[in-house]
Amino acid sequence: MPIIEANRLTKVYKIPEKEPGVAGAIKALFRPRFTSKPAVSDVSFVVEPGEIVGYIGVNGAGKSTTIKMLTGVLVPTSGEVRVIGRDPHRDRVANARDVGVVFGQRSQLWWDLALIESLMMVGRIYEVPEARFKQLIDEFSETLDLKDLLKIPIRNMSLGQKMRAELAATLIHEPKVVYLDEPTIGLDLLVKERIREFIKQVNREKETTVILTTHDLGDIEELCKRVLIIDNGGLIYDGPLATIKDRFGKYREITFETAAEVNGLEVPESADLLEKSERRLVLRFDRTKTSASRVAAAIMSQLEVCDLSLKEPDLSHIVKQIYHGGLKESTLPPVDAIMTPVLSPAGSGR
């Protein structure tokens, strides 16, 4: 029985339009005009209990909007969402008890209170039994290293400390579903490690379902077996992470600026020519099969190279590749071959 069901979720924002200047302001007062901005179009997916799902996309793709609809903070323009069998917007309070949300850039904790007091407050609001509360505090102090933080108010904490505190506060009521919106943003590697371990442990021990929105590939790699990729409001991929990594994560791009025009080039093994212009050459190579130095050496033995640069595959790059995969002429398999058909909402036959 799926724990989250999103069925053709659509969100269109109405942005008030105003011409610049005083005349524009007056016009807007008497005859307000709106432009429609579709943020999410027809997104459908299903999440089973205990899954850790990565939800990725470039900035403005519609991630936050989807998450807000899942948490009930935003009402979809059309389509429906069910979390633990409820409409999260209509059954706000019941949903709130079973759900936890971490917003990477906002804290739910009280600025002036010591962490332990904030946690006690949260414990009271969610009616966590005292004995269980003490147990969880001990657990979290261990896994999130909170022992020294408990007496400190949030305003005196560093970003890494704040995030650990935030996670404790979100999980103290042992929610069934947790939404993590950019939980590791701005954090150093050590803290990221600790947080990822914590999430994995919680998921393992309590079967907590986790929806993770992030730009950090490391998070995705460590935590998620499944990813949803949203681009321009639509879901363009819903399937195993392994597939994406196999197809796209292993490619790097290398760009050469040459002294003379490029003629009659022999492309080295395990590399593909992406772009060729007057004095520019862009190759893509499979780093599991060859290396940057080998490719560079092969090219430099044929041409005089003035400058070269190496580009790592980042998330936006991979997403773009996937998006353009079907359109661009390349030796990559077309997108259709790797796209899992987006689960038909009616197909659950319930």
Place this chain on the structure above:
Amino acid sequence: MVATFKRSWRIYGGMAAVVPKLFMAYSIWVWMELFVSIIAVVIFVAFWRAVYASTTTLGGLTLDQTLNYILLAQIFSDAANVSSVIYDFGAGLREGQIIHALLRPLDYQIALYVQNVVQLVINMILRIPLALFIWIVYGLTLPADPVIWGAFACSLLLGHAVLFCFDWILGCTAFYSTEIWGMSVVRYAVAMFFSGALIPLDMMPDWLRVIATILPFSQVVYLPVSLLSGITPVSDMPRIWLIQIGFLIVLFFLSRFIFRRAVRVITVQGG
């Protein structure tokens, strides 16, 4: 029934812990405020004595009655101040804290109300030095009958709740406009005058008095303080309570309704 109440008490009672601790309050600002309030009191007393120089009664009140009222009003006028509701809303909206409020299994309005009541009690405690000053320097005529004190306390709490709902409605307009600061300034000024903190309503011309009675500000200063100072007889108590309860019921439902609409703005338009 009792179990639910106990449960709610635990949940919302916890919200009281969020209100700034008493010990934090005894900072330089509190002493400054005390100093300023004392000056204000001295000025008010001098003013009213001057007004009464050429007459023995005004609006049916003698100098002593008026002074007693004004002094008590000065002590309790805090209740009419801009409640944190308006600021919490404005700030909450700007920083997106409203999302956290929506994601908690709490009724936001009730949670803020509990905090406001605690704040009121703390403010009253902080006024004790001023009350002592007034008692020593000017003397106060206070009722001996504990029933009157009880009536006063009820009236104050009722009036405070009425004002809370009113401010809640004002706060909701923050969803529609960002002019929260300007509005709170106007509200503060209007409240100062129409609450009866400066002038007992008895002295206002009829048309002004009607306005003051319709606005909720008089409920939180004039009504309770006039009871305490003896201007309004205790026999009037039931009538006064009825008025306040009536106001409360209307404003309560109105505030719930408007808040629901305002939340829809956020959830539909994505503030």
